[in-house]
Amino acid sequence: MKARVTIMLKDGVLDPQGEAIRHALAGLGHKGVGGVRQGKVIELDLGEGDKAAAEAEVTRMCEGLLANTVIEKYSIEII
Structure with a gap:
């Protein structure tokens, strides 16, 4: 099972x-862009077979290390 985290x-x-x-x-001529937000995507290979348990584990990873929850938001996709 894999998880994709977007931060x-x-x-x-x-x-x-x-x-x-x-x-x-x-500067490259793309004048129609009003704003850009840059982020990161992290893909994890998980040993967990249960989708709910995998999502809970990845949430703990995000809260503990992967995202700075003071200034960042994250979404998790189990794939």
Whole structure:
């Protein structure tokens, strides 16, 4: 079983890397981009066979290490 975790900055948290990407896109002629939010995706290979238990375990991973829950939000997809 695999899990995909998507981590993004929370709304209202400044995203300087996203702004740098937006600025670079504008410099390349892509003027229609109003905003960019940059994040990360983590894929995990899990030994757990039960979907609910796997999701609970990945939630603990996110809360303990993978995401800074003060400024980041995350979503989990069991695949």
